[in-house]
Amino acid sequence: MNIYGYKCKKCGTVHYPFRTTCKKCGAFIFEDKADRYQLVPLSKEGKLLTFTRLRSLPGDFDVPELLLGIVQLDDGNRITGQLDIPAPKLGMKVKGEIRVVRQEGYNTHRGIVFEAA
Ligand SMILES: [Zn+2]
Numbered sequence: 813m814n815i816y817g818y819k820c821k822k823c824g825t826v827h828y829p830f831r832t833t834c835k836k837c838g839a840f841i842f843e844d845k846a847d848r849y850q851l852v853p854l855s856k857e858g859k860l861l862t863f864t865r866l867r868s869l870p871g872d873f874d875v876p877e878l879l880l881g882i883v884q885l886d887d888g889n890r891i892t893g894q895l896d897i898p899a900p901k902l903g904m905k906v907k908g909e910i911r912v913v914r915q916e917g918y919n920t921h922r923g924i925v926f927e928a929a
Contacts, residue, residue, distance in 0.1 A: 813910035814853035815924055817889055821848055828854055828889045856908040857929055858885035863900050872916060883908070883926055893924035905929035 817828040823837040833840055841849045863881035879895035883906055893908055906926040913923040 816851040817854045818849040819852045855885040855887040858883040860904050896927050
């Protein structure tokens with residue numbers, strides 16, 4: 813499973829999350845004009861920029877705390893994901909995979925979870 817970015821067909825810049833205009837060339841890439849961008853899988857490896865530990869979660873989480881990190885992917889995009897790393901260090905190499913991050917009744921939520929690379 814992958815997370816996809818939006819590649820501007822005019823200049824090739826990959827955006828994540830979606831933007832209405834290209835951050836490099838300014839071209840409009842409206843969501844209903846799928847011919848103006850191409851979905852491309854984002855890199856799953858990168859470097860941990862920062863992280864935080866959440867301890868006051870809503871009652872339907874069945875874990876006592878969550879680690880969330882911002883990762884600079886090797887393709888240049890930044891992404892927020894959970895960390896499955898007991899003692900994270902800033903700048904460490906990480907590798908992500910898509911996992912179930914929350915089960916809410918019949919709704920299954922998937923997201924990217926990073927481990928030490
Ligand atoms: Zn562009």
